[in-house]
Amino acid sequence: MGLPRPDELISNVNLKKMPSKWWMDTLPVEFKPGYYCYGAKGKNLDYVGFPNARDFHVTEEDWKLPEDWKNIVLEGIKQRLERFRSFHVFMDICVRCGACSDKCHFFIGTGDPKNMPVLRAELLRSVYRKYFTAGGKLFGRKAGARDLDIDVLKELWYYFYQCTECRRCSLFCPYGIDTAEITIIGRELLNLLGLNTDWISGPVANCYRTGNHLGIEPHTMKSTLEFMCNDIEEITGIKIDPPINKKGAEILFVTPSGDLFADPGIYNAMGYMMLFHEIGLDYTWSTFASEGGNFGFFTSLEMAKRLHTKIYEEAKRLKVKWIIGGECGHMWRVWHQFHNTWYGPVDFLEEPVSPITGTKFENAKSNKIVHISEFTADLIRHGVLKFDKSRNDNLIVTFHDSCNTSRGMGIFEEPRYIIRNVCNHFYEMPDETIREQTFCCGGGSGLNAGEIMELRMRGGFPRANAVKYVHEKFGVNMLANICAIDRATLPPLMDYWVPGVRVSGVTELVANAMIMKGEKERTMNLRMEPLPGKEEQ
Amino acid sequence: MSIRDLLSKKRKEIVSKSFELTIATYPEESQSFFKESAKQFTNPIGYNIYQSIEKIIDNIIKEEPIESFISPLEEIVRIRAVQDFTPSQAIGFIFLIKKALQDELEKEVEPLQLLDFLTRVDSLVLVAFDIFMKYREKIYDLKSKELIDRTWWILKKWNIISEIQDKPLETN
Numbered sequence: 001m002g003l004p005r006p007d008e009l010i011s012n013v014n015l016k017k018m019p020s021k022w023w024m025d026t027l028p029v030e031f032k033p034g035y036y037c038y039g040a041k042g043k044n045l046d047y048v049g050f051p052n053a054r055d056f057h058v059t060e061e062d063w064k065l066p067e068d069w070k071n072i073v074l075e076g077i078k079q080r081l082e083r084f085r086s087f088h089v090f091m092d093i094c095v096r097c098g099a100c101s102d103k104c105h106f107f108i109g110t111g112d113p114k115n116m117p118v119l120r121a122e123l124l125r126s127v128y129r130k131y132f133t134a135g136g137k138l139f140g141r142k143a144g145a146r147d148l149d150i151d152v153l154k155e156l157w158y159y160f161y162q163c164t165e166c167r168r169c170s171l172f173c174p175y176g177i178d179t180a181e182i183t184i185i186g187r188e189l190l191n192l193l194g195l196n197t198d199w200i201s202g203p204v205a206n207c208y209r210t211g212n213h214l215g216i217e218p219h220t221m222k223s224t225l226e227f228m229c230n231d232i233e234e235i236t237g238i239k240i241d242p243p244i245n246k247k248g249a250e251i252l253f254v255t256p257s258g259d260l261f262a263d264p265g266i267y268n269a270m271g272y273m274m275l276f277h278e279i280g281l282d283y284t285w286s287t288f289a290s291e292g293g294n295f296g297f298f299t300s301l302e303m304a305k306r307l308h309t310k311i312y313e314e315a316k317r318l319k320v321k322w323i324i325g326g327e328c329g330h331m332w333r334v335w336h337q338f339h340n341t342w343y344g345p346v347d348f349l350e351e352p353v354s355p356i357t358g359t360k361f362e363n364a365k366s367n368k369i370v371h372i373s374e375f376t377a378d379l380i381r382h383g384v385l386k387f388d389k390s391r392n393d394n395l396i397v398t399f400h401d402s403c404n405t406s407r408g409m410g411i412f413e414e415p416r417y418i419i420r421n422v423c424n425h426f427y428e429m430p431d432e433t434i435r436e437q438t439f440c441c442g443g444g445s446g447l448n449a450g451e452i453m454e455l456r457m458r459g460g461f462p463r464a465n466a467v468k469y470v471h472e473k474f475g476v477n478m479l480a481n482i483c484a485i486d487r488a489t490l491p492p493l494m495d496y497w498v499p500g501v502r503v504s505g506v507t508e509l510v511a512n513a514m515i516m517k518g519e520k521e522r523t524m525n526l527r528m529e530p531l532p533g534k535e536e537q
Numbered sequence: 538m539s540i541r542d543l544l545s546k547k548r549k550e551i552v553s554k555s556f557e558l559t560i561a562t563y564p565e566e567s568q569s570f571f572k573e574s575a576k577q578f579t580n581p582i583g584y585n586i587y588q589s590i591e592k593i594i595d596n597i598i599k600e601e602p603i604e605s606f607i608s609p610l611e612e613i614v615r616i617r618a619v620q621d622f623t624p625s626q627a628i629g630f631i632f633l634i635k636k637a638l639q640d641e642l643e644k645e646v647e648p649l650q651l652l653d654f655l656t657r658v659d660s661l662v663l664v665a666f667d668i669f670m671k672y673r674e675k676i677y678d679l680k681s682k683e684l685i686d687r688t689w690w691i692l693k694k695w696n697i698i699s700e701i702q703d704k705p706l707e708t709n
Binding site for chain 2: 005006007020023032034035101102107108109110111112113116261262263430432433450451453454455457458461462465466469491492495496497
């Protein structure tokens, strides 16, 4: 018979013990829909003065590169080797021990060897060796070196946009190589050729123009906050007048713009306003520093600094004493790990002291910015807030540590302390999936684009798998977190892998349980769903 | 010996061969990692595929109805529905399980009896196809839902659209 047997038809079955091809010989990469982001639009690149501004389509053969693109990349590598000692060291010292190889959520979810952090970095290292090391120049392939050609460039692009810079791999590296930093540099090099993604370059241009990724203009932001306050009044009976661009306020509050427009972030934004109103905090929103997140960080350090400056300058203009930052991920990485390198310690702000409890936030002595979870945990610790935890009794909560706030800056206890104080039912996911070993949501570092839903689903699978475990074991139905990207990416991830688990910010849980002075009897939560026991009313 | 008894006797070999063949559909460099099937949280793919194959084989041995196969098939198919597989490759692992069954049984079972048995195993492919489509449709559903979630709220808040309000339920 001419027909093959079904098991013969599944032609990728391979029982050989050793790979039949060396990784260098597996080019070109195949761009399948669902696994790559759309290319950047010229207008967005042009707006911020990025090089080679033109529309760029990933699946087209011609990426419309400048003629001397190869020299641009090699010169870019040279400059960065000279400028960043860490990059130079990371290029040289990897012994390919493989400790990182099975730690990446994209590798765990795909089995694609080029998603092993070691091999992802090797994609760039091989080019480095060829052009910058004697061994590579002399022995070429035998020394793990390869020429930079268009297929290699496309491969670099494909895999550096399959890394969420979550740094889980770096935790396991005996040399402390931070593969996320290699991705950061890799993306910088690609950016020199205008090879950015639409999902990143659009928000960067928006942020540069209006102060936030979504392009919300001042009047829109004001109306949005007022709309939220109308809802707060309907739920609690308390009228809040949100302070905006208030000069001389004690504190500037900055949060990612996702909290202003996207569900479920908006409930967190309502929560911030309720909390600050309840304690009578002298604070202000800013319509200029209206974005805590920083997609510039996913293009180049210069662009990250350029976008970050608005917060710094706005704090100066409004003459605030210090800053509170909302629940965000990479915003905190930028503040915590890059801000001081860019500006040095902030000299025009004061060391943050909670006006309510008198607590000095000594950890923020240099940056003058306090995380909302640190601030809230301190309020709770001092007994400032009163809670009716039973309002959250319909929720069985677990906490997802966001990569940036956990591995990037060590915030582990505060959100857990808060959740335990506002919810009666809290369960941890297994140890190897939380705290510093947390698994990424699969959509960080600008990879939360809709067109890569398949990639997000498989990258987020290790996280979802741990949620599924606590969902089945303890009935967990709410996945709390302190990151706006998480709030955007985890709902579809849960829908796919663990239906029945919803997603919320921690402050939303606080605001639901918080008994406010002068509030009416609450029957609804911030999502306008009936509170437990109030279903009939 | 009946097929059922034979299957019970060879359960371990069939499970391990089915698992090995299924894992062999992944890239060569990753197969040894995926085979570490005990790591529930750090190797969720290996773990879930192994557990599900075990359930499928057990259900076959216990002659369970077809509905009982949906859940373990779903565990495997929804993983493969978002991996680098064509649709046929995503669900084709069932033919590999079939092959493992055939290899273990063919020497000891009458050909006609074996043919009838293996033809019944084919029905799992149809169930898997339904599951595959369900999850592929889910992906597109999520894409559109994400877009709606990001925009619908704005339309409502800005009164660009106006919805009929929920009526409070009348109580007597």
